[in-house]
Amino acid sequence: MQATIVTIGDEILIGQIIDTNSAWMGTELNLLGINVKEIISISDDHQQIIDTIGRAIQSSDLVLLTGGLGPTKDDITKKAIADYLKVEMEFHEPTWNRIQKFFQQLGRETTPAHKEQCFIPKTAAVLLNKMGTAPGMWFEIGNSILVSMPGVPYEMKYLMTHEVLPKFSQKLGDQHIIHRTILTAGEGESRIAAKLESFENILPNNFKLAYLPNLGMVRLRLTGVGKNKTELEKEIERLKENLVQRIPQLVFGFEKETLAEVVGKLLIERKKKLGAAESCTGGYLSHLITQVPGSSGYFQGAIIAYENSIKENQLGVLVKTLREHGAVSAECVTEMAQGAIKKLNVDMAIAISGIAGPGGGTEEKPVGTIWLAVADRSSVQTNKLTLFKDRLKNIEYTGNVGLNMLRLFLLEAK
């Protein structure tokens, strides 16, 4: 079964918002074994919407539209659908009742735009959107299905999860696509590719391996296609194990796991409490760690010592160290990590200090020079990075390196 995803909105084409909906939908459709053939972003343009629906319906079994169903005047998707189908618009009373009730509960008035939302193409089956005012719509067109949803991510996700995916899963054929993702940190794409060359040569024809590098990490994605799902699952597991054995030190996890989750699991296993002392990453590493549900079980807190006086007063970094080695040095991050252990009363801590840019670089320590330290009460490991000119990229890359240092430190500590 083939699907096409269409996102509608000038704001995507002019780059003002990044389309994250399509990636989420792609993941969900794939889990059902539905192959996403194409993702298309087009303008809020009546004729372009009609043309794109026509082309997508011809080449796919399922067409998913998002965007252009909100309560404001730039919403023309449903009118284009009605014109494509050559049907009238009709006022949908149950939707109007639902919207009125929703606003009554909030103690607020509806606006005329909300009434406008209740006009929908006559042949639509309405999908109940409990997360917002715009209804989802389902159309059967010959052997194909067209679904229209609002572009607001949590409304779309609600409709997909509760209405659309359950209906799709009934209609599936017998061709299966499966994926396994192996997550690595610590080496670049080319180095890993060289180590996996002989592995790629033994890959069966119905399998593919893709490299997806991102800020110090490379995801390796194995994809297999076949009719026998059980056999396919067995084969992909065998291949996955074979691959992992070739680069065991680099693999930190699988599928959608994050480095922060892996570090969290190791901390729980080893019953260790973690703290942090961040300078140039300004809270980003702590944010990565605390994105994980349950991180309050092992993460106590952090001191963001952006100013040198806070490094001294809160973390106990010596004035002498700052004077002789500077804030961006092995000595400083070591004292920051040791200071965080004491101050936050934790078993181990990570410390980061560097020049994120764009200003602040010198000849000796250019922008992108960043020091990290991981310490427990008896040992410390430091690491120097020489990164990029881009501030945000330096912050994000360093966050990943820091998490990987924590992982390796915890694995060695046993």
Add this chain to the structure above:
Amino acid sequence: MQATIVTIGDEILIGQIIDTNSAWMGTELNLLGINVKEIISISDDHQQIIDTIGRAIQSSDLVLLTGGLGPTKDDITKKAIADYLKVEMEFHEPTWNRIQKFFQQLGRETTPAHKEQCFIPKTAAVLLNKMGTAPGMWFEIGNSILVSMPGVPYEMKYLMTHEVLPKFSQKLGDQHIIHRTILTAGEGESRIAAKLESFENILPNNFKLAYLPNLGMVRLRLTGVGKNKTELEKEIERLKENLVQRIPQLVFGFEKETLAEVVGKLLIERKKKLGAAESCTGGYLSHLITQVPGSSGYFQGAIIAYENSIKENQLGVLVKTLREHGAVSAECVTEMAQGAIKKLNVDMAIAISGIAGPGGGTEEKPVGTIWLAVADRSSVQTNKLTLFKDRLKNIEYTGNVGLNMLRLFLLEAK
């Protein structure tokens, strides 16, 4: 002039990576007045690449391909281009010399995959990629232009900025598209739309207004199309001012400004030093603030008090307060903010404590209950939010609300 952007890679279709390249390219093309007609993501599939290039070349003057030029085996874009153009592949000696030099400087060996990268379609004009090994390629096909670039964001951005955009800007016609973006925080899409209804009714036919809501903020985008650039600029400025006058209290900035940048400017103007005390946002607010270049000039640091003992020991929150009101209360965030002012020696501080979820909720304080306080040495303002079930969404939404509280506090303080 019309452009189509094509991104190639199964990893996008199965949702494993989010396509951020297209948004960046869309922004840059628009600044030149080039209209992006469509953004298409397709598979690493030889025939689909050929078909998509063919269709895009027919409907656009410019076709930009990204993805599928890396050094690993899943790279088939350039072979598809060669087959589309019906030309041979040729070894490009200068690219090979450049790659060898690059690796010599790093003190590393090239791999056979790097040599593979130097084979390119015969009719390509090579675009020098100083950020990586894969060359960019430029093809003139009748009156249209096809450009192929690596999918790695900083390599693509380098090629666009230094090679592609300068060449495009020479080829422009006389139709102009211009945009103005008005940034708001504090009210939802429907409320703003109701306030702007009469504004929308006076909008000339060649102008459009779009609403782009995101986590507590709504971006309003005005777009105008016309032949006379000077007149268009004058008219859009007039409309922008008219719009802002209708919702002055909600507008925090324009175009690509961020709330964190606006807060930073106010702090510099008012010569105030800021600190933070974060619990449930775990460093995210500090990360937003320190993403801004130069933020070390006004942001001193923060204490991430994830554990209650750190709220007590580092921020001086009273045991009595925690016992009687809990960590998620107006009283606690007030003491956290006041504690941060003392501890970090700053003029003002923001404090946040709440239940981000998914665990930790109670009947009285469900998941999504979050308290914020902004204080200086003489006053304090608190705010309670009742948000969502989603952890990351709660963290991000709260970050924006916190920044907007800081903005309003600074504006009132004068």
